[in-house]
Amino acid sequence: MVAFDEAKRDEFVGRLFGNMLGAMDSLAIYLGERLGLYARLREGGPATPGELARRAGIHERYAREWLEHQAAGGYLEVATPSDDGATRRYALPPEHAEPLLDESSLNYFAPFIRMAVSVHRPLDGLLEAYRTGGGVGWADFGPDAREGQAAANRPVFEQLLVNEWLDAVPDIRARLEQADSRVAEIAFGGGWASIAMARRFPHARVDGYDIDEASVDLARRNAEAAGVADRTTFHHRDASDAALEGQYDLVMVFEALHDMPRPVEVLASMRRLLAPGGAVLAMDENVGERFEAPASEVERIFYGFSIAMCLPDGMNHDGSVATGTVMRPDTLRRYAAQAGFREVEILPVGHDFFRLYRLHL
Numbered sequence: 001m002v003a004f005d006e007a008k009r010d011e012f013v014g015r016l017f018g019n020m021l022g023a024m025d026s027l028a029i030y031l032g033e034r035l036g037l038y039a040r041l042r043e044g045g046p047a048t049p050g051e052l053a054r055r056a057g058i059h060e061r062y063a064r065e066w067l068e069h070q071a072a073g074g075y076l077e078v079a080t081p082s083d084d085g086a087t088r089r090y091a092l093p094p095e096h097a098e099p100l101l102d103e104s105s106l107n108y109f110a111p112f113i114r115m116a117v118s119v120h121r122p123l124d125g126l127l128e129a130y131r132t133g134g135g136v137g138w139a140d141f142g143p144d145a146r147e148g149q150a151a152a153n154r155p156v157f158e159q160l161l162v163n164e165w166l167d168a169v170p171d172i173r174a175r176l177e178q179a180d181s182r183v184a185e186i187a188f189g190g191g192w193a194s195i196a197m198a199r200r201f202p203h204a205r206v207d208g209y210d211i212d213e214a215s216v217d218l219a220r221r222n223a224e225a226a227g228v229a230d231r232t233t234f235h236h237r238d239a240s241d242a243a244l245e246g247q248y249d250l251v252m253v254f255e256a257l258h259d260m261p262r263p264v265e266v267l268a269s270m271r272r273l274l275a276p277g278g279a280v281l282a283m284d285e286n287v288g289e290r291f292e293a294p295a296s297e298v299e300r301i302f303y304g305f306s307i308a309m310c311l312p313d314g315m316n317h318d319g320s321v322a323t324g325t326v327m328r329p330d331t332l333r334r335y336a337a338q339a340g341f342r343e344v345e346i347l348p349v350g351h352d353f354f355r356l357y358r359l360h361l
Contacts, residue, residue, distance in 0.1 A: 025073055025075075026116055026117065027117060028066065028069050028070065028075075029075070029100070030113055030114060030117045031066060032070065032100075033100060033101075033114065034114070035056055036056050037052060037058075037066065038092055038097065038100045038101055039101055040052060040056045041091065041092040042092050042097050042101060043055075045091070046079035046080065046089040046090060046091040047067075047090060048086060048087055048088065048090075049061075049063040049067055049085065050086065051089075052067065052090075064085055064086070067088075071090055075096060076090045076091060076092055076093075076096075077090065077091045077092075077093055078090060079091040103151060103155070104154075104155055104158065105155060106156070106159060106160070108152070108154075108155055110151075111147075111151035113148075114144045114145075114147070114148035114151075115144065115145055115305070115309075116304075117144060118141045118142055118148060118309075119141065119145075119308035119309050121140065121141055121144075122141060125140060126308065126312055129312050129315065133315070134315065134316070135312045135313060135314065135315035135317065135320075136309075136312035136313060136315075136316060137313065137316045138212060138259075138313045138316075139212070139214070143214070146189070146190070146212070146214060146215055146218065147218070149190070149255075150189045150190025150191075150192060150215075150218065150222075151190070153189070153192060153193070153254070153255060154190065154192040156351070156354065157193040157195075157254070158192065158196045158199075161196055161197075162196045162197065162199070162200035163200075164349065165349045165356055168347040168348055168349055169279060169281070169347070169358060171277075171279075172249065172250050172279045172281075175249045175250070176197070176200075176201040176204050176249060177203065180203065181201065181203055181204040181205075181249045181250075182206075182246070182247065182249055182250075182275070183201075183204050183205070183206045183207070183250045183251075183252070184207045184208070184209065184246060184248040184250070184251045184252070184270075184273055185206065185207075185208045185209070185252050185254070186208075186209050186210075186239040186251065186253040186256065186266060187209070187210055187211075187253055187254075187256035187259070187260070188209070189210070189212075189215050189218075189255075189256070190215065190219055190222055191208060191215075191218070191219025191220070191222050191223055191232070191234055193252065193254050194223070194232050194234070195222060195223055195226045195228055195232060198223075198228040198231045198232050199228060202231075204231065205231050205232075205233075206231060207234075207235065208232065208234040208235065210234065210236065210237075210239075211236070211237070211238050211239075213236050216236045219232075239266050239269055239270070240260075240262050240265035240266045240269055242265075242269065244269050244273065245273075246273045247273070247274075247275040248273050248278055249275055249279075250278060250279055250280075250281065251273050251274060251278065251279075252280070252282070252283075253266070253280075253281075253282050253283075254281075254283040255285070255354065257282055257284055257332065258285065258310060258314075258323045258326075258327035259310050259313055259323075260314070261314050261316075261317035261318075261319065261321065261322075262319065263321065263335045264321075264335050264338045264339050267280075267335055267338075267339035270339075270359075271339060271340050271341065271359075274361070279358060279359075280341070280358065280359040281356065281359075282332065282356075282357045282358075282359060283354050283355070283356050283357070284327050284332065284354070284355060284357070285302050285325055285327060285353065285354065285355070286351060286352065286354050286355040287299050287302055287326045287328055287355075289328060289330070290328065298353065299326065302325045302326050303325070303326055305325050306325035306326055309325075310323075310324055311324040329355070329357075332344055332357060336359050341359045341360060342360050342361055343359075343360040344357055344358075344359055345357065345358040345359075345360060
């Protein structure tokens with residue numbers, strides 16, 4: 001008989017309680033971000049429930065409960081203590097405002113919460129997919145998934161990609177600084193990588209290709225607001241289409257290959273799009289070289305998104321290779337070889353979540 005370790009059981013129960021607490025806190029953060037409650041506190045300063053309700057256009061009773069919850073959890077601070085809940089004022093610390101509200105900060109975390117909540121929308125469909133081997137389409141996760149992923153990646157593209165990571169490929173950076181250079185992005189989502197490239201390289205023209213029509217609309221709006229719509233064109237088109245044409249100095253796919261049902265076909269299309277001497281860059285999750293258990297917290301997050309979102313989305317297509325979020329480097333090397341690439345180079349850029357690859361012909 002195997003000895004029963006009560007301390008191990010108790011530790012596990014404590015972990016489950018912590019998981020439940022984190023899930024409930026995430027929902028409250030989602031409400032605060034989507035309803036504009038954090039933003040109204042930052043803009044207008046400390047507020048009572050009634051003041052916040054008027055600023056944000058919500059019911060005062062809900063405002064009071066949410067404020068008390070946030071203060072109880074340490075997300076907000078009590079600025080004016082009072083035994084009367086209606087007159088107690090609450091404040092958003094500036095150190096908390098940055099990860100909750102600053103869209104340009106590398107510490108901006110609210111979009112990840114938005115994505116974590118979005119995976120619960122199609123739960124009935126997810127249960128059915130597990131039973132039948134079917135899938136759940138990307139659109140079923142709603143705008144929170146699409147907008148959350150775009151917003152989460154935006155600071156990475158605007159700051160790290162164009163200001164640091166391209167230093168690892170100086171030959172391509174030099175080409176993009178020349179007149180009439182061309183860039184293609186596959187599966188662009190919100191379009192922020194394309195927009196960042198257009199801003200950084202004023203002589204470049206950028207084309208994006210994505211099969212999600214709502215993402216095309218989102219990217220076009222973002223490019224218009226960023227002032228680069230004249231040099232960025234977002235196409236509603238499947239990048240695995242063998243008829244896709246062009247001659248690009250750089251073809252890039254960022255945090256999308258693991259979602260694709262037919263990544264080899266997409267990589268082969270990217271290879272055909274290259275101008276002589278051009279390059280392919282791929283960014284995907286920074287997971288371990290091999291499976292280990294227990295794994296790091298970052299890898300556990302990726303597995304969480306895989307079982308609930310990325311794998312079901314991939315399985316929603318006939319003939320899918322069903323990669324899942326945890327795409328290890330050897331898997332990408334295999335896909336690249338099948339698509340006709342000679343070598344996959346892991347570029348020397350450091351990031352907790354992402355790994356950057358260059359695919360060589």
